[in-house]
Amino acid sequence: MEPFSQKIIAWYLKNKRDLPWRTTQNPYFIWLSEIILQQTRVDQGMAYYLKFVKEFPAVAHLAKADNEKVMKLWQGLGYYSRARNLHTTAKLIMTDYNGVFPDDYAEIRKLKGIGDYTAAAIASFAYNKPHAVVDGNVYRVLARVFGVNTPIDSANGKKEFATLAFELLDKKKPAIHNQAIMEFGALHCKPINPDCNYCPLQTMCIAFEKKIVSELPVKSKKTKVRKRFFNYIVFSYKNQTIINKRITKDIWTSLYDFPLFETETELTEAEFLQSKEWKAFIKKMPYKITEVSKPFKHVLSHQLIIARFWEIKCEKPLKEIAIKNALVIQEKNIHHYAIPRLIDNYLLQK
């Protein structure tokens, strides 16, 4: 198995990107970068990583931070439970581990928000321990080079790929081996248009030989996308508006948005005005509709949100509309709060 590791490391040393989390062995920085980069492109994640490192240069700073501040810094990255877990784990490292990140894979794996992949990344990158990382890039490279067609999202597939990744791992150089295979998947053996013609692994690549590169890796399940229709109410009275803290177990927990009701379909203005949800919001408040936005589409991993913003000018102070968990704020202050990207997009076009 040696040639695989040697070839991939040689490729990496010539082609790797210069990324700040690659020049450190500090487990806190590595952990931060890995959590930020999950489901996020490197160019987008970089700005967040630099902001977090500047604001919280050590795990103790992150642990002490106010949760609202952490959420605000995370704003726009999505998957907000990652930010909450990051904060919880930072506090736990201070209380249960004397502020020192554990160096043992099993201990790292126990921490909230850290799965097999992240634990292997921290154990290998920070402590050079022989644990193989298996992320989307690794699945793709291994499936193609070794012609594995077991679905990567099946229990058998996960086991098979984890075993293969560990067998291939250069146990003396786990950090660089892991970095190399991930970087190779990200830059060279890409999902679409991999550069097979100039590939150091071409002679050993089964997918290339059998002309099945575009068929690998195999996934068994298609992600079901749930369509949701959000009707946001943007109340206004004398430059004030109402925002709502999301506390339910749904998307964007702990973030702020406008009062909202959800419907099965997109509403016409007549349907909106007749709906019991709207009547429950407005009660006896005198008002007029000043604007109805175009539908804003917002794509999440398993959901498609179609949101319309109903701008309502009230004729009495907003505190008379009693909404649970809502705050009456100056409109210009909304950016002091952590808000989902969808709300940001709406505010940007106003």
Ligand code: SF4
């Ligand atoms: S030959 Fe093509 S499919 Fe095979 S490893 Fe190289 S880039 Fe990937």
